Amino acid sequence: MPSEVINSVGIDIGTSTTQLIFSKLTVENRASSYSVPRIEIIDKQIVHRSDIYLTPLLSEDVLDAEAIKKIVEKEYEKAGMTPKMVQSGAVIITGEAARKDNANLVLNALSNAAGDFVVATAGPALESVLSARGAGTDKMSLERGVIMVNLDLGGGTTNIAAYDRGNLLGVTCLDIGGRLIKTENGKITYIYSKIKKLAEENGIKIEVGSLAEVGSLRKLTSIMADILAQSISLTPKTSLSAPFYTNNGKELIDLSKIDAMTFSGGVADFIYHPESSEGNMFKYDDIGVFLGEAIRENQYFKQIERIEPAETIRATVVGAGVHTTEISGSTISYAEGYLPIKNIPVLSIKETEEASSETIISSILTQIPLFKPEGQIEQIAISFSGLTKNSFVDIQNLAEALIEGTQEVIKSQFPLIFIIENDIGKALGNALNVKLKNSKPVICIDGIRTLSGDYIDLGEPVLGGRVLPVVIKTLIFNS
Amino acid sequence: MIEQNALREIIEQVLGEMNVSGMNAAPKTAQTGVAAPSTSGSVAVATKTTIDDGFIPDVTDVDIRKQYLVENPVNGPAYAELKxxxxxxxxxxxxxxRYKTDPMLQFRAAHSAAQDAVFSAVDTAFLEKMGFFTIQTMCDNKDIFLTRPDLGRRLNEEAIKTLNEKCTKNPKVQIYVSDGLSSAAVAANVADVYPSLVQGLKSYGIEVGTPFFLEYGRVGAMDQITELLGAEVTCVLIGERPGLITAESMSAYMTYKGTVGMPEARRNVISNIHKDGTPPVEAGAHIAEVLKSMLDQKTSGTELVKA
Known part of the structure; x- marks a missing residue:
């Protein structure tokens, strides 16, 4: 069977920099011709890396949407791509940039300029995962069979993801970054409020307008490094770290041990290559060089093996452009003419609720009102594991329960969409079609795991209609 | 009973000569209730047979994907993960x-399961429940079936008569089940594959002919059946030759307007259908789609363009 190429783009609008990458994902049927198809992404190739732009701002709180759009258009041209050619990917607005007043507006504007299926995503949890994937930490953890953590040190935030043998253990995000203090001609021009408070609490004097002193900035960034060490259980947590979790987000679960670490993001280069600052502590008019040095010299971080990842400053954008697209299972069922569909909110049935038809129905019926913001049902996707549904009889019962629970969707103009983890998508789709007498369009895909609160994008079928590209996103800024 | 006494003496003598230390009591306990003179001079103790409630664990209960027995590994968890x-x-x-005891027993259990799968018959109650009537090839028993593959490809007189009487003629799709080399595969998978396959075809609006079970059947028998019934597409669900990983693997062989003696290249197959391979229910749904594309493209085998 011939392979097929999907063009994917990643656009990362971060606190300090804006970047794009274009990649080609090759999908192919890996199964022999006497087996059921097994289609996988067999190759991911980055074909164009943009310049690294400073993120354009209109003012301290407003992103310059027009300038960002121009950057995107220019890079599409350089890559020889048009929005039409791009079938997958993600625009991600990260770090402090996500706190800007018009972040959502910019996302939506770009989503259209970049291509029909390119999707706006954001949220510190997702960003942590994307940067770790871009750095290759998940893969290294799997290949070495060890526990690894990636710290993506950006301008405004540090995104952390921990993996055990390739499995995600947890993520967190802290407001610690290289551009939380900015300088100009040796003078401080900006201090982020949380950092200002941290300095005050520790008796370090820094003021906007005053001279940027190397001594006090070293002292301050070494405390910031301690906070990061606490966040990954290298040293016991103190009250210092508590206020720094982005949007009061969750802490990382306690890690009993870490075998190795990677660092990505703009600050990472100063950790691995102190010489890159060329002896100028204010090379980028901020505290990035200081923070890199503080982590490099930190007593707790020194105890853990440090591995230089494949990508550092580009880790997030590579994660967004290369590692966001998944492929559905290869035996699925879908009504033609409805794809692609973007931004579908996911209603998830918990595994414990899959026990009986009654619990499945009641789980759907209790949750459906949450998906009626205007009193009208909107397009939803219902997800569940299906791991205990393996016999023909199980699937018939499951189909009947799903039909009973989704009457409201069946009566609406939207297709019925089910996202299942277990490989039963096609059989369940057939059961639904027969029971509904083919009167309702049904999209039933498997091999995908999603959770409540996720949004999902289903792309146009590839490889002769066998599989769908799928992007799972978390649009929630605070998670 | 001189003979018996003489025999006992010989046994005692042999055991005495072996002089296995600590084993002296063994011959005595074996002779329950008989007070025999001890060759080594120790006092005989009458022992009672006691029956425990315990049981020997079933070696086939072990999931060998999860069993990791290497001692002192460099990185056990990583190897276990691969496994x-x-x-x-x-x-x-x-x-x-040598092998450890547990893997050795598992290996022999798997081998026995494979033999059983070949030599056992499909339960008639199961076939009745599925609504299948039974016909036979020209083989009269398993021995002939195993030694004469040619006879396993031809229906007997009775079978031809029964098919003519009971089956809908010229069906779009004819499906039947056959034991092939594993009756265990039929028992394990047909209850899920067959209804899922029929439901899949139904969702495409394709009608199915009268199903039945062919005993002592080889794949090639499907071509005679196709000709006899005038089926456009024929699909047989048949037990695969068992291996030591599973004895329950089933295949679906499919043809478009098959004929006796046609090249094998005109046949399609989906193999490895069992609970740890291609899940049976999903396999049924997939087979339905392959049959549909055969009807759409009016061909099968290497000519068939798979969607």
């Missing part, structure tokens, strides 16, 4: 130059 991906007999350790 999870395939049911191979890896990381089973060893006792000196």
């Amino acid at each position: 999870l991906h395939a049911p191979c007999r890896l990381a089973i350790g060893k006792a000196g130059a």
Whole structure:
């Protein structure tokens, strides 16, 4: 069977920099011709890396949407791509940039300029995962069979993801970054409020307008490094770290041990290559060089093996452009003419609720009102594991329960969409079609795991209609 | 009973000569209730047979993907993780130059299951429940079936008569089930594959002919059946030759307007259908789609363009 190429783009609008990458994902049927198809992404190739732009701002709180759009258009041209050619990917607005007043507006504007299926995503949890994937930490953890953590040190935030043998253990995000203090001609021009408070609490004097002193900035960034060490259980947590979790987000679960670490993001280069600052502590008019040095010299971080990842400053954008697209299972069922569909909110049935038809129905019926913001049902996707549904009889019962629970969707103009983890998508789709007498369009895909609160994008079928590209996103800024 | 006494003496003598230390009591307990003179001079103790409630664990209950027996590994968890991906007999350790007891027993159990799968018959109650009537090839028993593959490809007189009487003629799709080399595969998978396959075809609006069970059947028998019934597409669900990983693997062979003696290249197959391979229910749904594309493209085998 011939392979097929999907063009994917990643656009990362971060606190300090804006970047794009274009990649080609090759999908192919890996199964022999006497087996059921097994289609996988067999190759991911980055074909164009943009310049690294400073993120354009209109003012301290407003992103310059027009300038960002121009950057995107220019890079599409350089890559020889048009929005039409791009079938997958993600625009991600990260770090402090996500706190800007018009972040959502910019996302939506770009989503259209970049291509029909390119999707706006954001949220510190997702960003942590994307940067770790871009750095290759998940893969290294799997290949070495060890526990690894990636710290993506950006301008405004540090995104952390921990993996055990390739499995995600947890993520967190802290407001610690290289551009939380900015300088100009040796003078401080900006201090982020949380950092200002941290300095005050520790008796370090820094003021906007005053001279940027190397001594006090070293002292301050070494405390910031301690906070990061606490966040990954290298040293016991103190009250210092508590206020720094982005949007009061969750802490990382306690890690009993870490075998190795990677660092990505703009600050990472100063950790691995102190010489890159060329002896100028204010090379980028901020505290990035200081923070890199503080982590490099930190007593707790020194105890853990440090591995230089494949990508550092580009880790997030590579994660967004290369590692966001998944492929559905290869035996699925879908009504033609409805794809692609973007931004579908996911209603998830918990595994414990899959026990009986009654619990499945009641789980759907209790949750459906949450998906009626205007009193009208909107397009939803219902997800569940299906791991205990393996016999023909199980699937018939499951189909009947799903039909009973989704009457409201069946009566609406939207297709019925089910996202299942277990490989039963096609059989369940057939059961639904027969029971509904083919009167309702049904999209039933498997091999995908999603959770409540996720949004999902289903792309146009590839490889002769066998599989769908799928992007799972978390649009929630605070998670 | 001189003979018996003489025999006992010989046994005692032999055991005495072996002089296995600590084993002296063994011959005595074996002779329950008989007070025999002890060759080694120790006092005989009458022992009672006691029956425990315990049981010997079933060796086939072990999931060999999860069993990791290597002692002192460099990185056990990493190897165990790799092992999870395939049911191979890896990381089973060893006792000196030999297998450990547990893997050895598992191996023999798997071998027995494979033999049973070949030599047993499909339960008639199961076939009745599925609504299948039974016909036979020209083989009269398993021995002939195994030694004469040619006879396993031809229906007997009775079978031809029964098919003519009971089956809908010229069906779009004819499906039947056959034991092939594993009756266990039929028992394990047909209840899920067959209804899922029929439901899949139904969702495409394709009608199915009268199903039945062919005993002592080889794949090639499907071509005679196709000709006899005038089926456009024929699909047989048949037990695969068992291996040591599973004895329950089933295949679906499919043809478009098959004919006796046609090249094998005109046949399609989906193999490895069992609970740890291609899940039976999903396999049924997939087979339905392949049959549909055969009807759409009016061909099968290497000519068939798979969607």
